[in-house]
Amino acid sequence: MNEYDDLILSELPNEELVPQMHDDLYDGLDEEVVEGVNILLERGWLPYRVLTEALVEGMRIVGIDFRDGILFVPEVLMSANAMKAGMKILKPLLVETGAPRMGKMVIGTVKGDIHDIGKNLVSMMMEGAGFEVVDLGINNPVENYLEAIETEDPDILGMSALLTTTMPYMKVVIDRLKELGIRDKVIVLVGGAPLNEEFARAIGADSYCRDAAVAVETAKEYMARKHNQMAVAG
């Protein structure tokens, strides 16, 4: 038995519980994270505060250690699953209680590609950051993106690909947006293991996002610029 076996989360004051939740998130302990979320809600915390201070902050630490090579993909996925479990409780409550809305994103893995780990991480982190996310799933032909842009009117279009053979399809989508004269309607962010900034520039995307944390920061920057432009125009 180690010293943590006796740790009773409900007995911890908030200033100890929240860092403990960061640790639990880091360690991918979904049951403990869920328990922590419920305790904070019972103590009267607003869902948005639980989300940002306990979950998003915890994942921010995970993201830093991933970037620095301390954590690897499996550990990040375990953390993400823990955050997902916590968000499952918070999501309906956030709708009820309201939370700041950063913008709206449509995201999907491109045609010919069934890989969605990175995309799912981005979706989750974007939601955590206050974006509304419409996830198109995997293997999306250009028509799916166009339809979603038409119906959802997103601020951001995210495209993901894991394969060298499928990443060129992103250009097919962007070229079609240009043909239809709607390219400038959306901010296009692209990501995936074989991509790089040069590729993103070459296909006409707005930005390449190395990982989920970068995707969130990039999306926030673009949204801030968009609001500034609107303010100037207004």
Place this chain on the structure above:
Amino acid sequence: MAYDTLTVGRPATRGRHDNSQSASPTEAKTLLLACGALAREITEIIRLNQWRHFHLHCLPASLHLYPDRIPAEVERAVVKFRKRYDNVFVVYADCGTGGLLEKKCRELGVEMIAGPHCYAFYDGLEAYASREETDITSFYLTDFLVRQFESFVIKPLGLDRFPQLLETYFGHYTKVVYLAQTDDPGLEGKARQCAARLQLDFERRFTGYGDLERALSMPRLRDSAVSQHS
């Protein structure tokens, strides 16, 4: 046998991968700078063809876990070794570098093997391309990956520590396609076990060495040497 930074071609190297048919560094005129995951296969191709104009140097197969590092490692090796040879041929496909390896090879003035990855050149680029859409939910294994399944699939994905991630990684896959370079019942049995472990169906396709052997057979890899020494 590990293939990390393996150099084949030293006259003293013998044994399971007897390379006595390949050239010693002093004989070889073309350096094959290859992925370690291809070492056994390239050695066998060289032996079968009794080529003596190649010297094989392999970079760690584990670079595949960090494809963004491949171009720099290839460059380092090309710069280090090229003075000793008439020709350097890079036996990597794109391998997840998103075109950066091809760009690097162009800068260095060396050729590389065509295709997105070894699955494609073993299968043959045309055959692979024709099946790409129907194979979308296939997870490929080669002889190398079957042998090194634990080290190159299970452990890097963390499935030894977190078996609950299996669905996260393989939820959209339906089958393992074992692209077999050799007829080896033992390996096929192991490949079936790999499929079972991933909870996927199994299919075996014999490819032989496919475009890998054809690429190494290009006359210019030999002629460039001959022309300078005839």
